[in-house]
Amino acid sequence: MAAAVDSPSADEAAAKTAQKRYEGLLMVRNKAIKGKGAWYWAHLEPLLLHNTETGLPKAVKLRCSLCDAVFSASNPSRTASEHLKRGTCPNFNSSSSSAAAAAAAKPISSVSTALVVPSSSSPFLVQHHHRKRTTTAAAAATSPSGSGSRMAPHLMLSGGKEDLGALAMLEDSVKKLKSPKTSPGPALSKAQIDSAIEFLADWVYESCGSVSFTSLDHPKFRAFLAQVGMPAVSPRDFTGARLESRFEEAKVESEARIRDAMFFQIASDGWKCDSRNSGESFSYNSEQGLVNLSVNLPNGTSLYRRALFVTASAPSNYAEEVLWETITGICGNLVQQCVGVVADRFKAKALRNLENQNHWMVNLTCQYQGFYSLIKDFAKDLPLFTTVAHNCLKLANFVNYRSPHVRNAFHKCQLQEYGHSSLLRAPPPHxxxxxxxxxxxxxxxxxxxxxxxxxxxxxxxxxxIEDQGAREVGDMIRDAGFWNDLEAVHGLVKLVKDMAQEIEAERPLVGQCLPLWDELRAKVKDWCSKFHIAEGVVEKLVERRFKKNYHPAWAAAYILDPLYLVRDTSGKYLPPFKYLTPEQEKDVDRLITRLVARDEAHIALMELMKWRTEGLDPVYAQAVQMKERDPVTGKMRIVNPQSSRLVWETYLTEFKSLGKVAVRLIFLHATSCGFKCNWSLWRWVCAHGHSRTALDKVQKLIFIAAHSKLERRDFSSDQDKDAELFSLANGEDDVLNEVLVDTSSV
Known part of the structure; x- marks a missing residue:
């Protein structure tokens, strides 16, 4: 096993932290300057200092724009108080700064003149910058004509200061009429404009509904285009010929890649098993209404095929028909090219039927859904879960509904402890x-x-004193056993949920299924020991779900994938048969026999025995299993994920029959998790499915967006990324919180 590469140096980590801190402060200052933050940012500027030897960022400072003094950036609020408010800065005047802050709170961005309006203490000064010229009403007040001095001291506006913007716009209109010529914006060539529109179209299409087409008509967006020298664009420009062209381009590229591959796997997600009909039918996920069908290729890439809008519960044979139509639509009569299907629900009769009718296929249920179904098993059949849920509901209902005195007292305690108050979560029975x-x-x-x-x-x-229910709730809160059980159940669900989310992110292959469930069993065992809970009931539920989810291909891929070979005492790298149960060993023989032609079955089994005793050359085995540390996540990753399959195709050529099975099994995905996108547009289409034109355009838009996301191996949604961004900002930079608080009070 090769050694892991070194982790990033301390200098690089510090540079990354400094850069992030600097960008956060810039964002805070920009918001504040627009009137959505603290006043002192008008005078404090973030500075990013670099290491003279390495050139990497090393520290962030704050510079006072009034006196050029430099301070630490750790606490801008304290810096402002000590340097500005306490008079340390020789050029700072609190009254004028207050007036400037008041002006900044109401920026005027669309006028080219400024006015002076008298107040009880000092004039209210509004300055406006129009392109490269700056004018002030104060200057007008002291002009030789005297017009400014005659107007400002006696001007009383019926609307108060809010009239300043309107009056400034009037003055601006007068000036435009006097000199109608305006300076042109930056000139762009036709090639530059065309290229910019192409990039804009890519962004709109690939956002998959997160960016509304009608937002292209937004006045602010049009103003932005004009500012950078771009012509206005119409939403219709992006839903006509350009959309058709982009779709055809993506489709041709996708089909060419499928033709180049010797075989493929179909992945389908979005199906929902309808438990009301004995698990024999499917319905769409009511929150989405969209079933995604994609193609997994042996080289590790995935290609989007089509979207299916399902508007009602459907029988299992409907799902079977959809899958088979997708297969034949790709490869025609050469259906042997499709070596399997992975779908996202259990009790999928459609998968079993297709596998029974086509002996070369391996049809799997999604591991992500399997782990989430295990959580449902705990909720339904684990007595501890039921007890804890009942007690939490009893507690929440008492605090929320029993008495206003109790509820107000609880809110007071929340404010004292957390700084905010809310009701306890208590879902309604339905x-x-x-x-x-x-x-x-x-x-x-x-x-x-x-x-x-x-x-x-x-x-x-x-x-x-008078309420028996209150005494019972009080006893429950005092009971350490209640909190231990609550923490235990919460920990168990979180354990499985975290593994499911990791499965969704990592998208493991079929050979990883057995190790995943072994990892789960070990974690559940540790959980039982930690919370002093008998292992029997929990282990029984885990094993029941394992059997429902299990497929013989798990064991066969685990044995045939060189990634899982184990070094024995003689130095050989042999398949890990010792970790299989006797029944799983038989599954390996039966599956391999099924996947080859009848006249090759005995040859394949003989080759399997040779593989079992000889294994793989140690050098090749070590090359396949070589790992390195991922610079983003810090986890160890296989250097070349495709090497397991390539070894069978290029080095283990003596295994002619077994090799055919190995290369088809090893690449199979164990999850059907598709790309994520904004579903608002798709819900509208589902509700108005009678429009064939709308449905056709949305299908093509989905295809373009999914093709791009799969190309980038981006399976997350914009909402997830935004949530992560705000979560990181909340945890790493308290200054961002300050801006959010200031904004909420504006």
């Missing part, structure tokens, strides 16, 4: 599913300190 129960548990755990303080409140004590 929406009490495992997601709601888990959210309720999280809310209860996050309020533990406030609940403990509630017991000390005099108002609660008075209620508890």
């Amino acid at each position: 929406r009490f599913h495992f997601h709601a129960a888990y959210a309720m548990m999280e809310g209860t755990l996050s309020s533990v300190r406030a609940l403990q303080l509630l017991l000390l409140d005099e108002g609660f004590k008075m209620v508890a």
Whole structure:
């Protein structure tokens, strides 16, 4: 096994931190200058200092624009108080700064003149910069004509200061009429304009609904285009011939890649098993209404095929028909090119039927959905889960609804402990599913300190004297066992949920399925030990879900993938048969026999015995298993993920029959997780599905966006990225919080 590469140096890490801090401060200052932040940012400027030897950023400072003094950037608010308010800065005047801040709070961006309006203490000065010239009403007041001095001292506007903008616009119109010629914006060549529009179209298409087409008509966006010398664009320009051209381009590229591959796998996500019909039918996910069908190629790439809008529950054979139509639509009569399907629901009769009818196919259920179904199993069949959920609901209902005195006392405790108040989460009975129960548990755990303080409140004590329910709730809050059980159930669900999210992000192959479930069993065992819970019931639920999810291809791919070869005492790298159960060993033989032609079955089994005893050359095995550290996540990654398959195709050529099975099994994906996008447009199309034109355009737009996302291996949504961005900002930079608070008070 090769050694891992070194982690990023301390200088690089510090540089990254400094750069992020600098960008955060710039964003804060820009917002403040627009009137959405603290006053002092008008006088403080962030500076990014670089290391003279390496050139990397090393520190962030704040410079006072009034006196050029430089300070630490760790606490801008304190710097402002000590340097500006306390008079340390020789050029700072608090009264004038207050006036400037007041002016900044109401910026005038569309006028070219400024006015002086008298107030009780000092004139209100508004300055406006129009292109390269700056004019002030103060200058007009002292002009030789005297017009400014005659107007300003006596001008009283009926609307108050709010009239300043309107009056400035009037003056601007007068000046435009006197000199109608305006300086042209930056001149762009036709080639530059065409290229810019192409990039704009790419962004709109690939955003997949996150950017509204009608937003191209927004006045501010049009103003931006004019400012940079671009002509106005119409939404219709992006939904006509340009859309058709871009779709055809992506489609041709996709089909060419499929033709180059010897075989492929179909992935389908968005199906939802309808439990009301004994698991024998499917419905679309009611929040999306979209089933995605994509193609996984042996080289590790994925290509989008089509979107299917399903508007009602459908029988299982409908899903079977859709999958088979997709297969034949790709490869015609050469259906052997499709070596399998992976879909996102259990009890999929459609998958079993297709596999039984086509002996060369391996049809799998999605591991991501398998782990989430395990959480449902816990919610339904784990007594501890039921007990904890019942107690949390009882606690929430008491605090929220029993008495205004209790509720107000709880809010007072929340304010004291957390600085904010809210009701405890308590879903209504008709929406009490495992997601709601888990959210309720999280809310209860996050309020533990406030609940403990509630017991000390005099108002609660008075209620508890006469109310038996209040005494029971008080005893529950005092009971360490209640909190231990709550933490245990929450920890178990989080354990499985985190693994499911990692599966969604990593998109493991079929050979990884057995190790994944072994990892889950080990974590569940540790969880039982930590919380002193008997292992029997939990392990039984895990094994039941494992059997529902299990496919013989898991064991076969685990044995045939050189990535999982184990070095024995003699130095050989051999397949890990010792980690299989006797039944799983038989599954390997049966699956390999099924996947080859009848006259090759005995040859394939003989080659399997040779593989079992000889394995792979140690040098090649080590090359396949070589890992390096991912610079982004810090996790160890396989250097060349395709090497497992390539070894069978180029080096292990003596395994003619077994090699055919190995190369087809090894690349199969174990998840069907597709790309994510904004669903508002698709919901509208589902509601107005009678419009064939609208449906056709949306289908093409989805294809373009999905093709681009899969090309970049980007499976996240813009909403997820935005949430992560705000989460990071909230955790790493308290100055951003200051801006958000200031903005909310404007």
